[in-house]
Amino acid sequence: MPTSAPTAHALADVTGSDSTLRRFLHGLPGVDAVGLESRAASLGTRSIKTTAKAYAIDLAISMVDLTTLEGADTPGKVRALGAKAVHPDPTDRTTPTTAAVCVYPDMVAAAKEAVAGSGVKVASVATAFPAGRAALDVKLADVRDAVSAGADEIDMVIDRGAFLSGHFMKVYDEITAVKEACGTSARLKVIFETGELSTYDNIRRASWLGMLAGADFIKTSTGKVAVNATPANTLLMLEAVRDFRAQTGVQIGVKPAGGIRTTKDAIKFLVLVNETAGEDWLDNHWFRFGASSLLNDLLMQRQKLATGRYSGPDYVTVD
Amino acid sequence: MDNTSSLFEYAPAPESRSVVDIAPSYGLFIDGEFTEAADGKVFKTVSPSTEEVLSEIAQAGEADVDRAVKAARKAFEKWSALPGSERAKYLFRIARIIQERSRELAVLETLDNGKPIKETRDADLPLVAAHFFYYAGWADKLDHAGYGAAPRPLGVAGQVIPWNFPLLMLAWKIAPALATGNTVVLKPAETTPLSALFFADICRQAGLPKGVVNILPGYGDAGAALVAHPDVNKVAFTGSTAVGKEIARTVAGTRKKLTLELGGKGANIVFDDAPIDQAVEGIVTGIFFNQGQVCCAGSRLLVQESIQDELLDSLKRRLSTLRLGDPLDKNTDIGAINSAEQLARITALADKGEAEGAERWSPACELPSSGYWFAPTLFTGVTQAHTIARDEIFGPVLSVLSFRTPDEAVAKANNTQYGLSAGIWTEKGSRILAVANKLRAGVVWSNTFNKFDPTSPFGGYKESGFGREGGRHGLEAYLDV
Numbered sequence: 162m163p164t165s166a167p168t169a170h171a172l173a174d175v176t177g178s179d180s181t182l183r184r185f186l187h188g189l190p191g192v193d194a195v196g197l198e199s200r201a202a203s204l205g206t207r208s209i210k211t212t213a214k215a216y217a218i219d220l221a222i223s224m225v226d227l228t229t230l231e232g233a234d235t236p237g238k239v240r241a242l243g244a245k246a247v248h249p250d251p252t253d254r255t256t257p258t259t260a261a262v263c264v265y266p267d268m269v270a271a272a273k274e275a276v277a278g279s280g281v282k283v284a285s286v287a288t289a290f291p292a293g294r295a296a297l298d299v300k301l302a303d304v305r306d307a308v309s310a311g312a313d314e315i316d317m318v319i320d321r322g323a324f325l326s327g328h329f330m331k332v333y334d335e336i337t338a339v340k341e342a343c344g345t346s347a348r349l350k351v352i353f354e355t356g357e358l359s360t361y362d363n364i365r366r367a368s369w370l371g372m373l374a375g376a377d378f379i380k381t382s383t384g385k386v387a388v389n390a391t392p393a394n395t396l397l398m399l400e401a402v403r404d405f406r407a408q409t410g411v412q413i414g415v416k417p418a419g420g421i422r423t424t425k426d427a428i429k430f431l432v433l434v435n436e437t438a439g440e441d442w443l444d445n446h447w448f449r450f451g452a453s454s455l456l457n458d459l460l461m462q463r464q465k466l467a468t469g470r471y472s473g474p475d476y477v478t479v480d
Numbered sequence: 481m482d483n484t485s486s487l488f489e490y491a492p493a494p495e496s497r498s499v500v501d502i503a504p505s506y507g508l509f510i511d512g513e514f515t516e517a518a519d520g521k522v523f524k525t526v527s528p529s530t531e532e533v534l535s536e537i538a539q540a541g542e543a544d545v546d547r548a549v550k551a552a553r554k555a556f557e558k559w560s561a562l563p564g565s566e567r568a569k570y571l572f573r574i575a576r577i578i579q580e581r582s583r584e585l586a587v588l589e590t591l592d593n594g595k596p597i598k599e600t601r602d603a604d605l606p607l608v609a610a611h612f613f614y615y616a617g618w619a620d621k622l623d624h625a626g627y628g629a630a631p632r633p634l635g636v637a638g639q640v641i642p643w644n645f646p647l648l649m650l651a652w653k654i655a656p657a658l659a660t661g662n663t664v665v666l667k668p669a670e671t672t673p674l675s676a677l678f679f680a681d682i683c684r685q686a687g688l689p690k691g692v693v694n695i696l697p698g699y700g701d702a703g704a705a706l707v708a709h710p711d712v713n714k715v716a717f718t719g720s721t722a723v724g725k726e727i728a729r730t731v732a733g734t735r736k737k738l739t740l741e742l743g744g745k746g747a748n749i750v751f752d753d754a755p756i757d758q759a760v761e762g763i764v765t766g767i768f769f770n771q772g773q774v775c776c777a778g779s780r781l782l783v784q785e786s787i788q789d790e791l792l793d794s795l796k797r798r799l800s801t802l803r804l805g806d807p808l809d810k811n812t813d814i815g816a817i818n819s820a821e822q823l824a825r826i827t828a829l830a831d832k833g834e835a836e837g838a839e840r841w842s843p844a845c846e847l848p849s850s851g852y853w854f855a856p857t858l859f860t861g862v863t864q865a866h867t868i869a870r871d872e873i874f875g876p877v878l879s880v881l882s883f884r885t886p887d888e889a890v891a892k893a894n895n896t897q898y899g900l901s902a903g904i905w906t907e908k909g910s911r912i913l914a915v916a917n918k919l920r921a922g923v924v925w926s927n928t929f930n931k932f933d934p935t936s937p938f939g940g941y942k943e944s945g946f947g948r949e950g951g952r953h954g955l956e957a958y959l960d961v
Binding site: 190191192193195196197199200206207208209210211212213214216217220400407431435436440443 | 487488489490491493598602753754755756757758761762793801810811907927928
């Protein structure tokens with residue numbers, strides 16, 4: 162990072178019009194898919210053991226956005242999830258809390274109540290999640306609804322159709338509008354649905370577009386499509402936030418979501434963070450895991466380290 | 481979280497040494513038996529990362545060379561008369577045994593050479609097995625290799641290999657020689673004889689007929705005797721250009737066939753439209769793979785002036801994440817330099833770079849107290865006139881030069897006495913093809929570096945040598961064509 166970081170205004174002029182924005186996004190360095198994936202794979206071979214593993218497991222637990230995004234969600238289900246976020250392992254109170262619980266907007270109030278006083282945040286997927294196919298007014302109403310119910314974080318999806326057809330300004334404007342609706346109380350996570358963006362060049366462009374528009378976090382995916390977070394797309398987004406901070410001095414968080422199920426996988430992602438963006442991103446203000454089944458594996462591995470024995474799925478809670 | 485104040489320090493993750501059993505002493509491998517040197521001489525091989533003596537090795541002299549060549553000559557009759565499919569069986573068997581013993585061999589190679597286990601495990605050993613598999617496949621198809629019907633083997637091959645990839649260079653030499661029906665006398669380098677001796681054991685395990693492969697650990701004098709031996713039909717050498725020239729003089733005027741794979745000063749050219757993050761990885765792979773002790777290393781970085789600052793910032797940041805230390809640790813990226821002599825050569829050349837006015841930079845990096853170590857080093861402000869831009873350093877030292885136009889990049893890349901490898905980084909396909917066609921180098925990688933495959937021929941232009949190893953082309957060096 163340069164010693165005298167320029168301010169965010171250094172890039173203000175690129176968002177002046179559709180054409181300046183397009184020129185800027187297309188002027189970003191390309192991504193070589195083979196090289197990117199081989200770098201991600203080589204970082205995946207780091208051997209993390211003993212003290213480093215114990216540290217990584219606790220760190221990963223503290224970064225989990227414990228999520229329930231089902232049509233069948235009820236306040237009871239959300240309360241159970243909140244209780245788990247606050248005390249992930251009822252048998253061991255030294256277990257860190259998760260970072261947040263992530264719910265649909267109509268469940269925010271219930272979630273808020275469930276985690277009250279614990280420091281666990283409530284995140285909500287607004288903006289017509291997961292497809293994002295609604296009018297901007299509807300999306301903004303969705304966001305305001307969640308924010309007024311007390312959401313600390315808003316996870317918004319971008320309009321992938323607009324992005325893929327080259328209407329970058331439309332995407333930019335939507336993000337800035339949602340950011341405004343978040344006000345000062347909620348942080349904004351922008352979800353690109355990288356599986357639908359299809360190319361790594363698109364993912365890098367989307368990352369910069371999101372950051373320019375005021376995202377506090379950039380997030381890979383909804384968890385609702387075939388390809389979600391991968392080591393490669395997360396590595397790419399980590400490069401983007403690293404470069405963005407070097408250019409603007411502004412630090413942005415990263416959240417891979419969907420498909421991260423095991424402790425081994427989670428540790429690989431932490432290695433990516435450590436060796437790409439750096440240790441400044443190694444806490445739950447700057448890095449999150451969007452995952453629901455990951456937490457139990459982390460807890461079982463944690464119990465294994467503490468006791469020397471593997472327990473089993475009945476030694477952790479089901480929700 | 482409360483306890484996040486400590487950093488994410490990786491705990492040591494050393495690979496176990498117990499998978500390899502190194503005997504206190506080893507003999508020469510002649511005619512299927514381990515034997516002492518005729519004059520009883522021995523030398524010690526040490527672990528470069530700790531200076532620990534690993535074993536005592538019989539040191540081959542002229543008389544031993546003669547014995548070995550005679551054994552190989554005798555074995556040649558039967559070996560060359562075998563149908564190709566029979567020779568293939570032996571080679572396939574060797575390849576499978578190498579795979580089965582790959583963990584043992586990886587640890588052994590790391591101990592004896594000093595390179596990280598990550599590289600021996602993930603690069604060297606898979607390639608060693610792949611070379612034997614690949615040439616096993618050719619053994620019964622020589623009629624169709626494009627060298628005429630029923631091409632004949634040459635006879636006894638005298639092979640001298642270096643210490644940077646001890647087992648891989650052995651595979652590059654022995655696999656095509658055996659596949660084509662030649663027999664072999666091979667001299668490994670004096671600092672890394674162990675894996676070749678373990679290979680001798682693998683030959684026995686595979687039931688390879690006696691005398692087909694002979695291994696003679698020793699110094700340059702043994703290599704010279706082997707090259708000069710009148711009953712050797714083919715000489716293959718990988719190593720320094722100076723020794724290569726000497727060998728060429730020795731062989732000149734004889735009927736021996738010769739291939740030389742010598743030094744290099746590869747240019748790694750980064751254009752302004754390159755995928756920067758991947759180019760940085762490629763630069764790191766290009767010069768810091770095996771501590772830069774690679775003849776085809778991308779030791780000259782040619783970067784387009786318009787992106788020079790940005791690229792160098794990225795590169796320096798990346799170098800700061802390299803992990804140097806115990807080569808047996810699975811998380812180690814940079815291991816030890818192979819020997820005290822090599823460390824002295826690297827140190828002297830790097831000092832010369834500084835004395836000539838180039839700017840030296842290394843990441844903050846603690847070197848272990850014993851063993852031979854050199855921190856990854858970057859020189860900026862280098863010009864074609866600097867010694868470090870011309871001489872092969874054979875260590876983790878990168879010289880950075882800049883250019884403004886593609887023509888200038890090509891001119892600078894080619895302005896060297898060597899011609900082994902080059903790299904091109906650009907997102908523009910047409911530029912890759914246009915520039916690659918103008919580079920005088922045996923291998924040109926594009927948007928990658930230091931990638932090897934048995935199917936791909938490898939060799940040099942100019943003082944980097946002649947002849948090709950690997951691929952179908954690699955057969956020619958061992959056939960009477």
